[in-house]
Amino acid sequence: MGERILPEKPIITITTDFGEQDYFVGVMKGVILNINPEAVIVDINHQVNSFDVFDGAFTLAQSYLYFPSDTIHLVVVDPGVGSVRRPILIRTTNYKFVAPDNGVLSLIYEREERVEVRHVTADHYFLHPVSNTFHGRDIFAPVAAWLSRGVELEKFGEVITDYAKFTSPRPKREGENLVKGVAIKVDKFGNVITNIRPEDVPQLFAENPPRFRIVINKHEVTRLCSSYSMGEPSEIFAIVGSSGFLEIGANRKSAARILNVNRGAEVAVLLGNEAAAAS
Amino acid sequence: MGERILPEKPIITITTDFGEQDYFVGVMKGVILNINPEAVIVDINHQVNSFDVFDGAFTLAQSYLYFPSDTIHLVVVDPGVGSVRRPILIRTTNYKFVAPDNGVLSLIYEREERVEVRHVTADHYFLHPVSNTFHGRDIFAPVAAWLSRGVELEKFGEVITDYAKFTSPRPKREGENLVKGVAIKVDKFGNVITNIRPEDVPQLFAENPPRFRIVINKHEVTRLCSSYSMGEPSEIFAIVGSSGFLEIGANRKSAARILNVNRGAEVAVLLGNEAAAAS
Amino acid sequence: MGERILPEKPIITITTDFGEQDYFVGVMKGVILNINPEAVIVDINHQVNSFDVFDGAFTLAQSYLYFPSDTIHLVVVDPGVGSVRRPILIRTTNYKFVAPDNGVLSLIYEREERVEVRHVTADHYFLHPVSNTFHGRDIFAPVAAWLSRGVELEKFGEVITDYAKFTSPRPKREGENLVKGVAIKVDKFGNVITNIRPEDVPQLFAENPPRFRIVINKHEVTRLCSSYSMGEPSEIFAIVGSSGFLEIGANRKSAARILNVNRGAEVAVLLGNEAAAAS
Numbered sequence: 001m002g003e004r005i006l007p008e009k010p011i012i013t014i015t016t017d018f019g020e021q022d023y024f025v026g027v028m029k030g031v032i033l034n035i036n037p038e039a040v041i042v043d044i045n046h047q048v049n050s051f052d053v054f055d056g057a058f059t060l061a062q063s064y065l066y067f068p069s070d071t072i073h074l075v076v077v078d079p080g081v082g083s084v085r086r087p088i089l090i091r092t093t094n095y096k097f098v099a100p101d102n103g104v105l106s107l108i109y110e111r112e113e114r115v116e117v118r119h120v121t122a123d124h125y126f127l128h129p130v131s132n133t134f135h136g137r138d139i140f141a142p143v144a145a146w147l148s149r150g151v152e153l154e155k156f157g158e159v160i161t162d163y164a165k166f167t168s169p170r171p172k173r174e175g176e177n178l179v180k181g182v183a184i185k186v187d188k189f190g191n192v193i194t195n196i197r198p199e200d201v202p203q204l205f206a207e208n209p210p211r212f213r214i215v216i217n218k219h220e221v222t223r224l225c226s227s228y229s230m231g232e233p234s235e236i237f238a239i240v241g242s243s244g245f246l247e248i249g250a251n252r253k254s255a256a257r258i259l260n261v262n263r264g265a266e267v268a269v270l271l272g273n274e275a276a277a278a279s
Numbered sequence: 280m281g282e283r284i285l286p287e288k289p290i291i292t293i294t295t296d297f298g299e300q301d302y303f304v305g306v307m308k309g310v311i312l313n314i315n316p317e318a319v320i321v322d323i324n325h326q327v328n329s330f331d332v333f334d335g336a337f338t339l340a341q342s343y344l345y346f347p348s349d350t351i352h353l354v355v356v357d358p359g360v361g362s363v364r365r366p367i368l369i370r371t372t373n374y375k376f377v378a379p380d381n382g383v384l385s386l387i388y389e390r391e392e393r394v395e396v397r398h399v400t401a402d403h404y405f406l407h408p409v410s411n412t413f414h415g416r417d418i419f420a421p422v423a424a425w426l427s428r429g430v431e432l433e434k435f436g437e438v439i440t441d442y443a444k445f446t447s448p449r450p451k452r453e454g455e456n457l458v459k460g461v462a463i464k465v466d467k468f469g470n471v472i473t474n475i476r477p478e479d480v481p482q483l484f485a486e487n488p489p490r491f492r493i494v495i496n497k498h499e500v501t502r503l504c505s506s507y508s509m510g511e512p513s514e515i516f517a518i519v520g521s522s523g524f525l526e527i528g529a530n531r532k533s534a535a536r537i538l539n540v541n542r543g544a545e546v547a548v549l550l551g552n553e554a555a556a557a558s
Numbered sequence: 559m560g561e562r563i564l565p566e567k568p569i570i571t572i573t574t575d576f577g578e579q580d581y582f583v584g585v586m587k588g589v590i591l592n593i594n595p596e597a598v599i600v601d602i603n604h605q606v607n608s609f610d611v612f613d614g615a616f617t618l619a620q621s622y623l624y625f626p627s628d629t630i631h632l633v634v635v636d637p638g639v640g641s642v643r644r645p646i647l648i649r650t651t652n653y654k655f656v657a658p659d660n661g662v663l664s665l666i667y668e669r670e671e672r673v674e675v676r677h678v679t680a681d682h683y684f685l686h687p688v689s690n691t692f693h694g695r696d697i698f699a700p701v702a703a704w705l706s707r708g709v710e711l712e713k714f715g716e717v718i719t720d721y722a723k724f725t726s727p728r729p730k731r732e733g734e735n736l737v738k739g740v741a742i743k744v745d746k747f748g749n750v751i752t753n754i755r756p757e758d759v760p761q762l763f764a765e766n767p768p769r770f771r772i773v774i775n776k777h778e779v780t781r782l783c784s785s786y787s788m789g790e791p792s793e794i795f796a797i798v799g800s801s802g803f804l805e806i807g808a809n810r811k812s813a814a815r816i817l818n819v820n821r822g823a824e825v826a827v828l829l830g831n832e833a834a835a836a837s
Contacts, residue, residue: 018467024467033347045584059580066592067591079508227641229641296746301605301746305573313624329747359787361784411798416624
């Protein structure tokens with residue numbers, strides 16, 4: 001095969017809360033290929049929690065940077081479909097995104113330095129008649145497909161600055177030795193992903209870390225592992241996961257099930273005296 | 280990238296009841312690529328209800344028209360695998376279909392003007408030995424793949440006219456002000472899709488619609504929304520969905536769960552006096 | 559379209575226990591396309607039982623031969639991620655495999671005549687920083703992608719011979735008329751796949767088979783069908799499935815649910831006198 005120069009094909013990723021039990025995603029792919037048969041379509045995830053804009057934003061934030069430059073990321077988590085919420089198209093330094101203007105791109109706005117956001121109004125790129133219930137098919141997929149064919153961004157609509165944006169939940173530092181965060185996701189293996197990053201609790205990662213306890217649903221976690229397989233049978237431990245967040249996990253077990261926690265659970269990290277005091 | 284003329288690659292879609300937990304669909308893709316490495320394979324849905332020919336027909340009917348002309352639609356919902364039911368290949372004006380002859384293409388026969396159906400008998404296109412339990416792998420996938428390489432339809436077998444066909448369940452009009460239909464599907468969001476189309480209850484969509492009630496599992500629905508987001512919290516409403524059927528939905532909730540209904544539930548639309556009388 | 563000579567594109571299949579509810583598989587695809595935009599990526603299955611190396615091995619064994627020569631099979635069932643278990647790369651006569659060295663390729667070693675196994679140590683092919691929890695993204699996907707670009711196997715690391723390997727569970731013959739096996743899988747339709755092959759009970763497939771009984775969770779199965787549709791309503795029967803193993807199935811029903819059995823259940827085949835005696 002050798003390392004020849006490859007002609008680049010446009011890549012479109014799709015992230016939705018459409019699940020796998022319906023034809024919704026398949027139809028979107030048909031629409032895209034009908035407009036651009038050259039498009040390479042990649043599923044990121046279709047099991048974003050139904051109607052859950054934050055979960056969609058998190059999924060996208062964990063994924064988009066691993067794709068080649070010029071990838072178009074199509075995101076349809078769209079509880080406001082058919083209402084006044086706008087379809088938008090954004091450009092960052094390396095990527096383009098097509099999505100409803102409901103905050104699902106918030107983490108992109110947060111992480112990217114240069115962001116240009118456009119309200120998509122050029123409805124001759126839409127599939128007609130446009131339904132009120134499936135803009136993934138009628139608006140977002142066709143816009144992504146035309147974009148992948150090289151249509152300039154200006155042709156889709158004007159730049160806007162009043163786009164919807166939420167601030168991602170940050171852990172709170174309460175005094176020097178207490179940090180309170182929250183579970184933002186439980187993954188397939190039952191690992192509980194928190195919103196706490198190493199830089200939020202740098203002491204934990206110091207050469208000589210202080211005594212610590214992590215409290216979640218009344219359980220206490222007192223060990224930080226560097227791999228899942230370090231855990232003893234049935235032990236619950238903390239670990240920095242592949243997304244860069246502190247996770248609560250177990251070795252070949254579901255920590256979420258053992259702890260009986262779900263997204264939204266409070267996670268407190270107690271350090272030094274605080275850890276000792278509260279025992 | 281620009282809008283150059285693109286060399287068309289053959290597209291094969293796959294719709295099955297094989298689910299995602301086994302290797303069945305992956306193997307079918309291997310078989311296809313082994314015969315035609317150029318094929319672009321697109322999943323429509325693999326979670327058709329097990330053994331449910333009607334559900335497969337419905338899935339396909341909602342999807343096939345969104346794909347480019349010349350797409351080959353491969354459908355394997357095949358409770359009679361290994362029995363005498365025939366493998367068939369059909370051509371419509373714009374598409375080809377490969378499927379078992381068990382009625383799963385009924386809605387295609389219903390909607391398409393020109394349909395040519397062939398009994399696939401040319402077993403040198405099959406994978407040998409042909410198993411009795413996985414014709415998706417041994418018959419349907421290879422036939423679709425050879426078809427995508429340009430093999431003429433005549434080479435696969437003779438035209439037949441006695442193919443299996445069911446009539447899709449139509450709503451019944453009982454008097455001027457009562458239409459009785461049925462739930463044909465519950466989607467991922469819990470929307471209950473009925474078999475009632477706007478043309479079955481035109482009064483509902485008149486400029487001045489009469490009073491109406493929709494009764495489903497003893498619940499009464501009295502509002503027609505044009506988008507899901509118009510619904511009040513916990514309100515159950517009617518809406519014309521993206522598939523062109525009347526749906527019973529809720530805003531960011533599962534109507535099916537709230538109403539405790541599933542596929543097969545009766546749906547009655549009462550209009551005018553009928554709506555008033557029955558209250 | 560015609561039967562022209564096609565330029566071959568490299569195919570990479572992916573088999574994991576990552577499920578569909580996270581972005582893990584999507585990210586791996588991004589990583590692959592970033593390194594080799596020409597790669598054709600095919601999902602075999604992502605619902606291998608969590609942490610279940612045998613289930614991964616079984617899935618792969620049922621699938622890999624259906625893919626074109628030169629296909630690269632990427633397998634990530636990796637409970638030991640981040641520990642000392644090695645990443646490996648193997649070459650057989652027609653395929654290449656990239657996987658953790660935990661036995662997940664055991665059935666390939668068993669079935670293939672020529673196998674060359676290498677310990678992947680050339681970490682300049684990895685994604686950096688390499689996490690301790692997601693080698694699918696940081697090691698296995700990039701190695702498969704570079705491999706698909708034609709990098710020679712020798713460049714990834716040295717040949718090893720002490721790779722991990724389990725022996726697949728074989729049925730036991732206890733006397734002439736009793737064979738004891740085990741359920742190795744329940745498929746989506748509820749068919750119970752055993753580890754018994756026709757050659758383990760040749761009498762059953764003789765021209766004049768003796769009386770027989772198959773006992774599973776105290777139920778007795780006394781009929782061998784050649785297709786699912788031969789079964790009477792609610793009848794439980796035996797059948798040789800598409801994977802070449804004896805299965806316990808039912809016609810349009812889940813045998814596993816009716817019998818209340820799961821993977822690991824004991825399956826005894828009693829023949830002739832043994833079958834009569836035990837009644």
